[in-house]
Amino acid sequence: PNSCFYAGLDLGTSGCRLIAIDGNQAVRAGARVVYPADAEQFPALWWDAVQQVMAETPETIRANLQGIAVDGTSGTILLADADGNPTTAALLYNDARALEQSRRIATIAPRESGAHGATSSLAKLLWLLEHYPDQPHAYALHQADWVAGKLAGQFGFSDENNCLKLGYDPVKREWPAWMKNLVPAHLLPMVYAPGQRVGESIIHAGTTDSIAAFIATGASELGDAVTSLGSTIALKIISDKPIFAPEFGIYSHRLGNKWLAGGASNSGGAVLLQHFSRDDLQRLTPQLQPDKPTGLDYYPLSKPGERFPHADPQWLPRLSPRPADDVQFLQALLEGMSRIEHAGWQRLHELGAPYPRTLRTVGGGSRNPAWMQMRETLIGAPFLPSTHDEAAFGAALLARGA
Numbered sequence: 100p101n102s103c104f105y106a107g108l109d110l111g112t113s114g115c116r117l118i119a120i121d122g123n124q125a126v127r128a129g130a131r132v133v134y135p136a137d138a139e140q141f142p143a144l145w146w147d148a149v150q151q152v153m154a155e156t157p158e159t160i161r162a163n164l165q166g167i168a169v170d171g172t173s174g175t176i177l178l179a180d181a182d183g184n185p186t187t188a189a190l191l192y193n194d195a196r197a198l199e200q201s202r203r204i205a206t207i208a209p210r211e212s213g214a215h216g217a218t219s220s221l222a223k224l225l226w227l228l229e230h231y232p233d234q235p236h237a238y239a240l241h242q243a244d245w246v247a248g249k250l251a252g253q254f255g256f257s258d259e260n261n262c263l264k265l266g267y268d269p270v271k272r273e274w275p276a277w278m279k280n281l282v283p284a285h286l287l288p289m290v291y292a293p294g295q296r297v298g299e300s301i302i303h304a305g306t307t308d309s310i311a312a313f314i315a316t317g318a319s320e321l322g323d324a325v326t327s328l329g330s331t332i333a334l335k336i337i338s339d340k341p342i343f344a345p346e347f348g349i350y351s352h353r354l355g356n357k358w359l360a361g362g363a364s365n366s367g368g369a370v371l372l373q374h375f376s377r378d379d380l381q382r383l384t385p386q387l388q389p390d391k392p393t394g395l396d397y398y399p400l401s402k403p404g405e406r407f408p409h410a411d412p413q414w415l416p417r418l419s420p421r422p423a424d425d426v427q428f429l430q431a432l433l434e435g436m437s438r439i440e441h442a443g444w445q446r447l448h449e450l451g452a453p454y455p456r457t458l459r460t461v462g463g464g465s466r467n468p469a470w471m472q473m474r475e476t477l478i479g480a481p482f483l484p485s486t487h488d489e490a491a492f493g494a495a496l497l498a499r500g501a
């Protein structure tokens with residue numbers, strides 16, 4: 100087992116990362132390629148990056164890989180021919196041009212489907228079919244599917260997590276009947292459980308980048324929760340039943356024999372950066388007094404509109420009165436965001452998820468000890484360190500098998 104290795108490949112928003120682990124989950128190799136700052140992302144760029152991180156992995160490990168799994172940005176999709184050659188451009192995770200197509204989907208798809216919205220992979224697939232009508236399309240493939248297919252030398256498979264936004268029904272574990280009139284059935288990939296071995300190859304079905312990052316933290320039991328304090332505040336928790344509450348933007352992914360449910364608030368680090376530089380945040384944080392609340396009742400947002408934990412497109416930011424003292428102002432912002440997170444965990448619990456049993460924190464905000472203390476007091480669940488903070492490690496765990 101010490102000469103058996105498992106590789107996770109993470110195709111993220113800014114580059115490609117490989118982490119290889121051994122049978123004891125110890126990291127044995129790693130490599131990274133960052134895309135040029137203004138590079139347009141396209142499949143050949145991804146593949147070059149994958150080949151480069153593979154080449155940087157020691158031969159002793161590369162030759163003894165027992166499994167490889169790939170995660171990619173969620174909703175990134177392209178069409179390819181029978182040999183996997185792209186027949187269209189790739190539409191990236193945040194591309195919202197498929198607005199008209201999403202309106203059509205809205206009239207057919209059930210409310211709880213993951214295929215809603217202009218950035219869904221289904222909306223993009225319809226757009227691609229309309230704009231590349233005369234190509235020999237054989238497969239619709241997400242970014243992770245296409246890269247895994249290149250590695251496997253065979254295409255046409257995907258995983259239950261990437262396929263949620265393509266319309267796949269994770270509860271019934273099938274492509275739903277309502278999709279039949281929208282998309283030629285032969286384009287839809289064969290869907291595996293994340294971590295499941297694909298045929299006889301060493302490739303295991305992957306997942307999305309955010310789910311791989313969740314897995315990487317070590318969260319794995321019922322009630323294990325992870326908060327991502329990045330530009331937004333994103334909550335995810337392992338639940339024994341799936342939760343679908345589209346008004347709150349809540350969907351559930353199958354993960355092993357449990358479910359991963361989550362929601363995201365528009366509040367978060369992006370609002371902090373409107374008022375403070377990163378240096379200010381560093382400088383002011385030691386002066387915060389988490390045990391002396393300001394008494395201000397902020398709801399920090401950059402603009403009106405909130406989805407979770409309150410579903411209201413007109414929800415107003417509350418950022419006044421502004422104290423003269425910057426430290427007090429920063430503290431009030433962090434208190435407001437801590438309350439939003441707490442309300443998020445309560446909302447998920449109300450909808451059927453467990454209340455957090457343990458909580459891990461990832462993202463830029465996790466480096467703020469005062470904020471961590473405010474949150475831990477308010478939420479009342481034990482805070483745990485993450486095993487790892489990179490999605491590629493989560494993908495490597497999937498490569499060991501489901």
Ligand code: ADP
Pocket residue numbers: 328329330331367368369370371372377380381384461462463464466467470
């Ligand atoms: P993303 O990839 O979602 O943009 P990151 O996980 O890199 O975000 O986190 C960046 C966020 O972390 C920024 O929006 C910033 O507000 C926040 N951040 C950075 N430093 C601190 C700090 N010392 N205290 C609180 N928040 C911070």
